[in-house]
Amino acid sequence: xxxxxxxxxxxxxxxxxxxxxxxxxxxxxxxxxxxxxxxxxxxxxxxxxxxxxxxxxxxxxxxxxxxxxxxxxxxxxxxxxxxxxxxxxxxxxxxxxxxxxxxxxxxxxxxxxxxxxxxxxxxxxxxxxxxxxxxxxxxxxxxxxxxxxxxxxxxxxxxxxxxxxxxxxxxxxxxxxxxxxxxxxxxxxxxxxxxxxxxxxxxxxxxxxxxxxxxxxxxxxxxxxxxxxxxxxxxxxxxxxxxxxxxxxxxxxxxxxxxxxxxxxxxxxxxxxxxxxxxxxxxxxxxxxxxxxxxxxxxxxxxxxxxxxxxxxxxxxxxxxxxxxxxxxxxxxxxxxxxxxxxxxxxxxxxxxxxxxxxxxxxxxxxxxxxxxxxxxxxxxxxxxxxxxxxxxxxxxxxxxxxxxxxxxxxxxxxxxxxxxxxxxxxxxxxxxxxxxxxxxxxxxxxxxxxxxxxxxxxxxxxxxxxxxxxxxxxxxxxxxxxxxxxx
Numbered sequence: 001x002x003x004x005x006x007x008x009x010x011x012x013x014x015x016x017x018x019x020x021x022x023x024x025x026x027x028x029x030x031x032x033x034x035x036x037x038x039x040x041x042x043x044x045x046x047x048x049x050x051x052x053x054x055x056x057x058x059x060x061x062x063x064x065x066x067x068x069x070x071x072x073x074x075x076x077x078x079x080x081x082x083x084x085x086x087x088x089x090x091x092x093x094x095x096x097x098x099x100x101x102x103x104x105x106x107x108x109x110x111x112x113x114x115x116x117x118x119x120x121x122x123x124x125x126x127x128x129x130x131x132x133x134x135x136x137x138x139x140x141x142x143x144x145x146x147x148x149x150x151x152x153x154x155x156x157x158x159x160x161x162x163x164x165x166x167x168x169x170x171x172x173x174x175x176x177x178x179x180x181x182x183x184x185x186x187x188x189x190x191x192x193x194x195x196x197x198x199x200x201x202x203x204x205x206x207x208x209x210x211x212x213x214x215x216x217x218x219x220x221x222x223x224x225x226x227x228x229x230x231x232x233x234x235x236x237x238x239x240x241x242x243x244x245x246x247x248x249x250x251x252x253x254x255x256x257x258x259x260x261x262x263x264x265x266x267x268x269x270x271x272x273x274x275x276x277x278x279x280x281x282x283x284x285x286x287x288x289x290x291x292x293x294x295x296x297x298x299x300x301x302x303x304x305x306x307x308x309x310x311x312x313x314x315x316x317x318x319x320x321x322x323x324x325x326x327x328x329x330x331x332x333x334x335x336x337x338x339x340x341x342x343x344x345x346x347x348x349x350x351x352x353x354x355x356x357x358x359x360x361x362x363x364x365x366x367x368x369x370x371x372x373x374x375x376x377x378x379x380x381x382x383x384x385x386x387x388x389x390x391x392x393x394x395x396x397x398x399x400x401x402x403x404x405x406x407x408x409x410x411x412x413x414x415x416x417x418x419x420x421x422x423x424x425x426x427x428x429x430x431x432x433x434x435x436x437x438x439x440x441x442x443x444x445x446x447x448x449x450x451x452x453x454x455x456x457x458x459x460x461x462x463x464x465x466x467x468x469x470x471x472x473x474x475x476x477x478x479x480x481x482x483x484x485x486x487x488x
Contacts, residue, residue, distance in 0.1 A: 026163055026164055029165070030165055030199030030200040031199055032165070032198075032199040032200035032201050034158065034160050034200075036157070037157030037158055037159055037160070037171065038051070038157060038158075039051075039158050039201065039202070039203055041201060041203070046212075049209060049212065052153070052156075054126075054127075054206070054209075055126055055152060055153045056153075057212070058125055058126055058206050058208050059153075061208050061211070061212065061215050062125055062208065064219070065215055065218070065219070065299075067218075067296045067299045067300065068208065068211065068215060068299060070308065071211075071299055071300055071302075071303045071305055071308070072124060072125060072207070072208075072303075074303070074305050074308060074328075075121075075124055075207070075303055075305070075331075075332060075335070076118075076121045076124065078329070078332050078370050078371065079117065079121065079332055079335060079336045079339075079367065079370060080114055080117050080118065080121070082336065082367040082368060082369055082370045083367070083368040083369050084108065084113060084117075084365060084366070084367050084368070085104075085108070085365070085366060085368060086100055086103050086104040086107065086108065086348075086363050086364070086365050086366075087100070087363060087364055087365075087366055088100040088363050089361040089362070089363070092361075095356055095359065096359070096361060096363070098356070099352045099355070099356050099359060099362070099363055100363040102141065102143075102351070102352075102355060103348050103351060103352065103363050103365070104363075106143050106144040106351060107144065107343075107347075107348070107365060108365075110143065110144065111144055111146060111147065115149075116131065116147050116343075117339070119131055119147075119149035120193045120339050120342075120343075121335075121339075122151075122152060122193075123193045123194060123195040123204060124195055124206070124207045124335070125152075125206060125207070125208065126152040126153075126206050127152070127194070127195055127196070127203050127204035127205050127206040127209075128152055128155070128192065128193065128194045128195065128202065128203050128204045129149075129150075129152055129192075129193045130149075130150040130152075130155075130170065130185075130190060130191060130192045130193065131147040131148055131149050131150060131190075131191050131347075132147070132148045132150060132185050132189050132190060132191075133147060133189045133190075133191070133346075133347055133350060134146045134147070134148055135354070141355055142351065142354040142355055143351075144347070144351060147191070147347065150170070150172065150185065151174070153174070154172040154173060154174030155170055155171075155172060155203070156171050156172060156173040156182070157170070157171035158170060158171075158202055158203070159171060159184065160200065160202075165200040167187055167190075167192065167200075167202055168186070168187055169184050169185055169186045169187050169190065170184070170185050170190065170192070171183070171184050172184075172185065188350075190346070191342055191343065191346040191347050192342070193338070193339060193342055195207065195335075195338075207302065207303055208302075210302045211298070211299045211302040211303075214295040214296075214298040214299050214302075215295070215299065217291075217295055218291075218292055218295040218296070218299075221288045221291055221292055221295075222288075222292070224288060225288045225292075228285070232280060232281050232285070235278030235279055235280045236278065236279045236280075237256075237257040237260045237276070237277070237278055237279075238257060238276070238277055238278075238279055239253045239256070239257055239270075239274065239275065239276045239277075240274065240275035240276075241253060241273075241274055242271065242272065242273030242274050243273070249271075253274075256268070293309075296309065297309050303328075303331075304324075304327055304328045304331050305328055306324050307324040307325050307328065310324075325371075326371075329370060329371040332370050332371075333367075333370055336367040336370055337367075339367075340364060340365050340366050340367060343365050344362065344363075344364040344365055348362060348363060348364070348365060349362050369404075378401075378404070398410070
């Protein structure tokens with residue numbers, strides 16, 4: 001059957017053409033090279049900080065240097081001591097509420113969540129950290145048995161999709177019992193925490209990378225300082241031999257001055273005509289303490305923790321320390337958020353999918369109160385808010401204050417009712433009449449006593465309300481009324 005061309009034209013005009021869909025093919029490249037799973041950081045110029053060599057270097061830094069260890073602890077302890085909780089989606093359904101309760105039980109109550117955080121925070125030390133999910137069946141529920149830590153020093157190869165550059169798994173080589181094994185952990189059981197990932201560099205970058213130069217120089221300064229103290233504390237030994245000294249005498253004298261050390265039995269017997277002495281360094285010596293303090297400051301600055309060095313020098317004050325601390329805690333909040341997002345995207349989502357079919361929204365684990373609250377600041381803020389009528393005392397606020405300040409729970413004895421918050425009222429010295437006479441006006445300054453010569457200026461002041469005592473007052477010209485003493 002042939003279709004009328006005019007009818008076909010009308011049908012085509014009545015149906016709007018579909019907009020072209022977005023392209024879905026992979027384009028571009030991150031530029032991160034993988035050779036058979038071995039990652040290479042093109043930006044790293046120091047061979048000691050490439051691949052597995054970097055892990056041994058960072059291990060030496062964090063174990064041997066007090067400033068490095070203190071800086072890392074300053075970044076980790078606030079996150080570990082924060083209040084971590086599991087939050088449900090907005091306006092949760094009964095199924096979402098049940099999923100939130102299950103996640104809270106499995107993650108915060110049944111396993112040691114502090115150990116999970118300690119392992120995840122190794123990404124600050126080494127650039128990356130990971131754990132593997134382990135499950136068990138409890139009735140009709142799948143629950144977390146443990147989140148097994150995978151130490152970064154065991155990461156040998158990164159299994160990456162060549163087209164999408166997505167991580168498919170990690171190949172480990174490490175000790176297991178009394179032998180060494182090669183193990184592959186698939187991404188379906190993996191949670192990877194990466195610090196400062198660029199492109200597909202899943203190994204990240206350690207916080208200690210930019211502190212390495214200062215640690216290296218400082219460690220050598222300590223060695224130079226120890227050698228100078230040892231040599232200059234005793235002096236350089238020397239011997240002047242007598243004439244016609246034999247070769248055996250010269251060798252004996254040289255061996256003695258080279259091996260001389262200070263102890264309770266040190267002594268020397270010299271032949272006739274020989275001279276022995278200790279020569280000290282003359283002139284001004286360079287004290288390495290200033291350079292060491294500079295490098296300590298740079299190590300702290302690499303983590304935005306300059307406030308740690310306040311009090312160790314002549315400069316700095318409390319206000320400066322608070323400003324630097326606020327910026328530092330903003331960085332810790334970003335680190336805690338990265339851990340929260342990775343846990344919520346991997347372990348928590350898998351737990352919910354194993355137990356609840358068709359779940360669209362998932363609970364999240366979040367950190368609260370990373371920065372400690374000063375009680376004086378909290379009291380002043382609540383006082384101002386209550387005075388403005390924005391906050392009223394209730395059971396929920398009291399429970400929060402008791403929990404925050406570490407106070408005990410309220411006892412069973414009945415307590416008196418809380419007084420009502422009084423409304424703010426404006427008081428006047430004298431009530432204003434309904435209609436003011438023409439000779440009455442408002443002034444912005446308190447009129448002076450009679451006879452002081454200032455009355456004329458008081459009567460010609462700009463109309464307004466007096467603000468000296470914080471309360472509005474009606475003022476009258478001094479030539480019309482006799483002012484009481486209480487006004488002054």
